[in-house]
Amino acid sequence: MIAIIEKKKNGQVLSKDEIKEAVMGYVEGSIPDYQMSALLMAIVLKGMNEQEIVDLTDIMIHSGDMLDLSAIAGTKVDKHSTGGIGDKTTLAVLPLVASCGVKCAKMSGRGLGITGGTIDKLESIPGFQTKLTFSDFVNEVNQIGMALTSQTGNLCPADKKIYALRDVTGTTESIPLIASSIMSKKIASGADKIVIDVKVGSGALMKTLEDAKNLAHTMIQIGKKYQKEVICLLTDMEQPLGYAIGNRLEVEEAIKFLKGEEVSKDFYELVLTIATYMVHLGQSIPMEEAKEQVLENLKNGQGYQKFLEFVHAQHGTLYQKERISHKNICATSTGYIRQIHADQLGSIVKELGGGRERVEDQIDYEVGVVLNKKVGDFVQLGEVLMTVYENQKTIDEQRYLNCFEISLEEVETRPIIYEVIG
Ligand code: URA
Secondary structure (H helix, E strand, O other): OHHHHHHHHOOOOOOHHHHHHHHHHHHHOOOOHHHHHHHHHHHHHHOOOHHHHHHHHHHHHOOOEOOOOOOOOOOEEEEEEOOOOOOOHHHHHHHHHHHOOOEEEEEOOOOEOOEOOHHHHHHOOOOOOOOOOHHHHHHHHHHHOEEEEOOOOOEOHHHHHHHHHHHOOOOOOOHHHHHHHHHHHHHHOOOOEEEEEEEEOOOOOEOOHHHHHHHHHHHHHHHHHOOOEEEEEEEEOOOOOOOEEOHHHHHHHHHHHHOOOOOOHHHHHHHHHHHHHHHHHHHOOOHHHHHHHHHHHHHOOHHHHHHHHHHHHOOOOOOOOOOOOEEEEEOOOOEEEEEEOHHHHHHHHHHHHHOOOOOOOOOOOOOEEEEOOOOOOEEOOOOEEEEEEOOOOOOOHHHHHOOEEEEOOOOOOOOOEEEEEO
């Protein structure tokens, strides 16, 4: 292992056997955390070539089981996000896509770092079951067209173990490590076609468009080796997505969207675009036709009906819960919103109890913030910038205010989707 670490430290190319020795040794316990950490850091600093990334992905895929979804007829389309603040897209996209007749068998994760996870969001619905057996997972997709579960079976144990180590060793922001982590899970979980939302900005793992493009191309190349069609959307994460951040608040925002109520422009556009790509891939129909179907099923409420069926199938009960205490944070000056720091808001919501400091921590599903303004909006002195929902812990008002930058000049807004690759 020392020779392998040194080889990578010197910027040399690792063979598949060497990568396998390191990864499988780590999974099996013969290689300790400190040696794996050193290798991961060398990979972060020196990178990997395309062959090494493909080899690493292949080893991670075969470190555990691969799901066989052949009992589900038709094309299975999956989606994945590299993670962002307020990203509740899956909750709105999947029912909409399933209502258009495209099968969605999706595995999701829990929150990590300052970003939330779909499984935690769903668990804010009382009674909701997120741990399905493989046969229940397949049956649900066959019955209602969709299912969402936390990891089932022994899927990519190498990624599970390495990801946890990366989280605590400053080695998350690496294109080879992110690409192999995402693609190994997507390939092992059996979907035919995959749409990946690659987030770019201060609240995302990829801080620049150039890095995000690089990551997208790498994942598309890996997909090709396994005959999986991959489409990557590069999307903005300079400000939180939508208005809500916090588990239950985000579920409520997704429901609002599905009910056809007004939501923020960025969230609306992103959900519709991802859903359209998934229907386009799933049915092999032109984009225009796919978009028509998606819009129609949003308008006629079929997407919302599918969401209700899905919640019912996984034993959840939707009801209006009484709100915990909340307070408004108001602007201390007049002007245009220039920045809403997604990363800072993500950290605050995590601190309030909306995320975990340690794996064993209990999440407080009720806490979070709901923005009243987005970048580019005009705000008057004293007007509400956001409402915050606090429970066990309170945070100084100034820290909330620091998340906003207000300028006197008008602000040009960024698009939510920068580019589509694949
Ligand atoms: N999501 C993943 O699954 N893995 C990464 O490395 C980053 C985001």
